[in-house]
Structures are given as C-alpha cells and as structure tokens.
Amino acid sequence: MIDREQVLHxxxxxxxxxxxxxxxxxxxxxxxxxxxxDRIANLDLEGVEPTSHVVQLENVLRADEPxxxxxxxxxxxxxxxxxxxxxxxxxxxxxxx
Amino acid sequence: MSELTDLSVAEAAAKIAAxxxxxxxxxxxxxxxxxxxxxxxxxxxxxxxxEGEPDWTGDGESAPEGEGEATPYxxxxxxxxxxxxLAGVPIAIKDIFTTQGIPTTAxxxxxxxxxxxxxxxxxxxxxxxxxxxxxxxxxDEFAMGSSNENSGYGPVLNPWDxxxxxxxSSGGSAAAVxxxxxxxxxxxxxxxxxxxxxxxxxxxxxxxxYGAISRFGMIAFASSLDQCGPLTRDVTDAAxxxxxxxxxxxxxxxxxGIEGGIELPSGVDLKGLRFGVPRELGDxxxxxGVRTVFEATVARIEELGGEITEIGLPHxxxxxxxxxxxxxxxxxxxxxxxDGVRYGKRAGGDGDLLEMYEATRSEGFGPEVKRRIMLxxxxxxxGYYDAYYGQAQKVRTRIAQDFDTAFEAVDFxxxxxxxxxxxxxxxxxxxPMSMYLNDFFTxxxxxxxxxxxxIPAGLAAPEGAGEGAPRLPVGFQIAAPAFAEQKxxxxxxxxxxxxxxxxxxxxxxxxxxGSRG
Numbered sequence: 001m002i003d004r005e006q007v008l009h010x011x012x013x014x015x016x017x018x019x020x021x022x023x024x025x026x027x028x029x030x031x032x033x034x035x036x037x038d039r040i041a042n043l044d045l046e047g048v049e050p051t052s053h054v055v056q057l058e059n060v061l062r063a064d065e066p067x068x069x070x071x072x073x074x075x076x077x078x079x080x081x082x083x084x085x086x087x088x089x090x091x092x093x094x095x096x097x
Numbered sequence: 098m099s100e101l102t103d104l105s106v107a108e109a110a111a112k113i114a115a116x117x118x119x120x121x122x123x124x125x126x127x128x129x130x131x132x133x134x135x136x137x138x139x140x141x142x143x144x145x146x147x148e149g150e151p152d153w154t155g156d157g158e159s160a161p162e163g164e165g166e167a168t169p170y171x172x173x174x175x176x177x178x179x180x181x182x183l184a185g186v187p188i189a190i191k192d193i194f195t196t197q198g199i200p201t202t203a204x205x206x207x208x209x210x211x212x213x214x215x216x217x218x219x220x221x222x223x224x225x226x227x228x229x230x231x232x233x234x235x236x237d238e239f240a241m242g243s244s245n246e247n248s249g250y251g252p253v254l255n256p257w258d259x260x261x262x263x264x265x266s267s268g269g270s271a272a273a274v275x276x277x278x279x280x281x282x283x284x285x286x287x288x289x290x291x292x293x294x295x296x297x298x299x300x301x302x303x304x305x306x307y308g309a310i311s312r313f314g315m316i317a318f319a320s321s322l323d324q325c326g327p328l329t330r331d332v333t334d335a336a337x338x339x340x341x342x343x344x345x346x347x348x349x350x351x352x353x354g355i356e357g358g359i360e361l362p363s364g365v366d367l368k369g370l371r372f373g374v375p376r377e378l379g380d381x382x383x384x385x386g387v388r389t390v391f392e393a394t395v396a397r398i399e400e401l402g403g404e405i406t407e408i409g410l411p412h413x414x415x416x417x418x419x420x421x422x423x424x425x426x427x428x429x430x431x432x433x434x435x436d437g438v439r440y441g442k443r444a445g446g447d448g449d450l451l452e453m454y455e456a457t458r459s460e461g462f463g464p465e466v467k468r469r470i471m472l473x474x475x476x477x478x479x480g481y482y483d484a485y486y487g488q489a490q491k492v493r494t495r496i497a498q499d500f501d502t503a504f505e506a507v508d509f510x511x512x513x514x515x516x517x518x519x520x521x522x523x524x525x526x527x528x529p530m531s532m533y534l535n536d537f538f539t540x541x542x543x544x545x546x547x548x549x550x551x552i553p554a555g556l557a558a559p560e561g562a563g564e565g566a567p568r569l570p571v572g573f574q575i576a577a578p579a580f581a582e583q584k585x586x587x588x589x590x591x592x593x594x595x596x597x598x599x600x601x602x603x604x605x606x607x608x609x610x611g612s613r614g
Contacts, residue, residue: 004227006309006475008470010471010474010478011473013474013478014457014458014471014474015428015433015436015451015458015468016412016455016457016459016462016470016471017453017455017456017458017459018287018467020119022467026468026471027302028465029468029529030468030472030475032528032529033421033472033529033530034475035528036418036421036470036530036533037421037422037485037489038418039415039418040418040419040422040488040489040492041484041485043283043415043488043491043492044491045491045495047411048491048494048495049209049241049491049494050487050490050491050494051320051490051491051493051494051497051544052490053320053321053351054307054308054497054545054579055307055308055351055353055546061597070214070215074214075214077212077214077441078210078211078212078213078214078439078440078441079438079440080437080438080440080441080442080443081443083597085231087438087439088206089437089450089453090445090448090450090452090453091428091449091450092449092450092451093449093464096284
C-alpha cells in the first residue's frame, strides 16, 4: 500500500534519512499499520464534529506582566555547539540552489 | 528488606511527621534499595548518578553550567521543602519529566547528557510538599511503546519474572515500585502508559483527567493526550500524590486542576454505585486467565453492594485506529524540535544545515520513534489529511460521546486493563500492530480525556502456559467521568480492600523480595 517512493518522500518531509534496509522495512510496517487504521476510513461520520482537544477552553491571554527569561549561560548550557552567546549551526546556504 | 521500605508512602509520611521515624533514615533505606537496581529500572539515581555521570547533586562536583544560578523557574537545583504532606519521602520520576541540572533523556539517545534548565511543575509540586527525587526511571523512547523495549538504554525487566516485560511506556517506574526499588513513582499516560505497566507489574496506576495536572516540563509526545499520574503500591498513595500534584498552572494553559482538591479515600463498600461492563467485551480478544480474574472481580463488586449493568461503547473498537493516527501526528510535530541546534545530540559535522538535521535525527532516534514520526508525517501530508487525521478526530468525538451516554446510566465503566499478563521479552517486537493492541482497553479513555485507574485484581498464568506455570498479575480498570477522581478513588479503595491483592500475594510479591532472586 505504501511504496518505496512514498517512504522516501515522507522521510524527506520528516528530516529523516533512512538506510536501504530501513526503507524496505518501513514500507512493509507502515502498510501493515495503515491497513488496520483504514478500518475507520469507511465509517460514516458525515457531520460529526472533529475533536482536537478534550478540554473545552476559551483562548486565554495571560496578564501582561514583566517576566524574566533564562539567563543565556543557562539556556546555552546544553547546546551541542554554543558560540559567543549563541547557538551555532551549519550554514543553510547550501540548501539554496 | 527492611521494615522502613515495607511502609506505604502515606504511612511513612505520617510516621516522619510524628517523629516516629527519621526522614534521613527512610530516605537512606530507599536510596540503598534504588542503588541495588538489577532491573534496569533507573537511568539515574540520587545515590549513584547515571552510568558515568558524576553525582554532582550530592557533592556539588562537576556541576553543569548554570548550576546554582537563579532562573525564572526557581533555584537550581530545586531543594525539597522541610515539611509538607510528603516530607522526607523519596519518589522515582519517569525520565520524561525535566529536572533541573539532573540528566533527562526521555529514554532517547538524542537527549543523552541533556541537563534541563528547569524542573517540571509536577516534580516541583512534589518537592514543595517535601518529597525528594530518588531517581529517574527508564522508559520507552519518548513514551512510545507498551513493553519498555523501545528505550535507547535497554529494556526494563519485570520484577515478577525477569524474562518478561514490565509493560510501557512507564516500565521503569512500574518495575521500580513493584520491585521494591521505590515507594512510589511518577509516570505519564498517553494511551495507557501508566495503567498497562501498573497492571503487568501488579501495582496501582492512575491516569487523571486530561488537565488535572500540569504538563509543564513533561517532554511532549502527543500533547492533546499526555497526562501525568502516580504509580503506587496502593490506592491511598495514588490519592496522596494526586492531591499534591493536581492544580491549574499558569505555565500550562491546558491545565485545569480538580475543583475541591483530593482527599485520602476511605470507601469500604460500593452500595448504590452502578458499574457498566461494555457488551463489546464479549467479543474482545482477551486471554482466558485475564477474563476469569475480571469476572471474579465483577462478582466482588456485587458482593460490596455495587450494581452491574451492561453498557455499549460501540466506537471503542476503533480507538486503536484513531489513536495511531492522532498520537503519531502530534508526535511528528512535537519531535521536530530535536534538530541538533539547541540541546541534545548533533551529528553530521560541517555539512549543510539539512544534512545536519537528517544525520542528527537518523542517528538519535530509535526505530519505533522513526516509525511513529513517519506515520504521523504521512497522516498529515497533503492529500491524506482528511482521510486519516480528520477522520480519526471524528472517531474521537464518537468515542467521547459513547462514554457520555454510558455515564448517564452508570457511575463507572469497568474493563480489564490489558488483554494479557506480562509477555516475554522480544515476543511482540517483530510486529508493531500486535504490540499496539496491548492498549486496546486503555486508549478509549485517553481519547475521551477521562480518568481511569488500574488496580491489581489477581494472578493468572500466561495464555498457553502448562499446568503449574508461575502466575502473573492481572489489572482491573475503572474509568469515571471527567474530574470525578475523588469518586473513582473511593470506589477503587473499597474494591482494593475487598480484593486484598497484596495480602493474598504475601511474601511472594517482588516488593517483599519474593520473585526478585
């Protein structure tokens, strides 16, 4: 039901790189799971409201009170590559072509 | 096992408050117990630290950056209060809760070495009530699993039989409590992750109403379903922990709290209470031994004055399908944050940004997490959104309506917690769908957001086991309407007293040292 090409497409969307063997396994496993899930596809649920959240809350805005932030040293403490008070990452430039 | 560790949390807290036992002696006894972990239940303990991790919280050595610094979320690290309802009680914390300065991995290699800059509200509330962090417990990676075999740090062993799984995803928490390595533990439940491991380990597990306890600092899996709750040896301890942790939190706008709070339960009978048994249970795939214990428990309810009624949950059978669309869809969004930039693992060196993202995530995530991210991304992708995610959300509405209708006729809905007793390590890893069906009885309540408790109801031999095979715990699930936790705890307390599970098991219980050797 899900083929190689679809697996590779979804993996790209999800920022995952799958090995050759993983692609095959994933195609089989996802097809199996979706085969089960497809049982709900045929239920007649015309007009039923979707539930995205069980707690019915109005959108709440907090009071506009000053609030401190994490000190930079603390926020950067777990960064894989902190650099002069910032998060360092490879250039996205190579993506633009 | 010492007498101190035989006490329930409520008993110990009362004795500490009365000055009958010393908080430090009690704490030491549990720290020693936790340090003797042979079940891989802990990833980090206050006594030892994690593997290769210096115990900086003990001696202040090798403190991480930011240690001792005030943050908007409180002092670093948080110190337990001197007094309160849990004064001196050490509690094991599932490794999905952030703990300031203490390693927090959510069972994933992608967060190896991560020391969060703040502590989860649920944990803060426990320490503010005097509790101490005993250790961080092993779990399925990002809470995705029903056997604890998806942990990036190895599986947890069931203390009743070390060849079997403890259930998941709060498997480390359940094994720690059942194995006598913690007096109580915190877990999280998205589709059954507190109740199922509690059942497989013969202890009590409570999933409160969605919104009863703050999710702030609970690493997100499926945000519309995740809820934290206690795993304990008895119902009273579950009520005690809930009473401390519940409440609205300005840092989680979906938190509501429980109006009127929670008191320790005292229920001894079930007179005038109506219990609904879903008629769909008749055709459900269920081990014979589990069915026998369920029916015997139903008989006990009637002996206690409860009334048994048949109800219908016609859409519950589609719960697993809806859940395995909604939860992965939310997970695929939530897990986008693990990109190798702000915390955790980074791989891919000096290539471009996209290459770094893909390398980091491919090396950092385990197979089940990748599977769920793929499933969720597919279900949300263009052309499939309505057929999968939209349809699943409508099924969710129907399931919630089924419960609403049932609760017009009954006070509680009762089912087995899990279709089987604890299964063997590796028994279900090859087929994801057979693993997912473990959550058949627990997922509907999660989708409806209602509270449910699992209590141990008896022992049964595994399906197909020969005559005289060792028997394993069977859980019984009671579900109640949203925010009816007090009523639920009273009923569970009465039933627990009549079943006398702990007394019946006696010294054979692993927390008494019975099955540990």
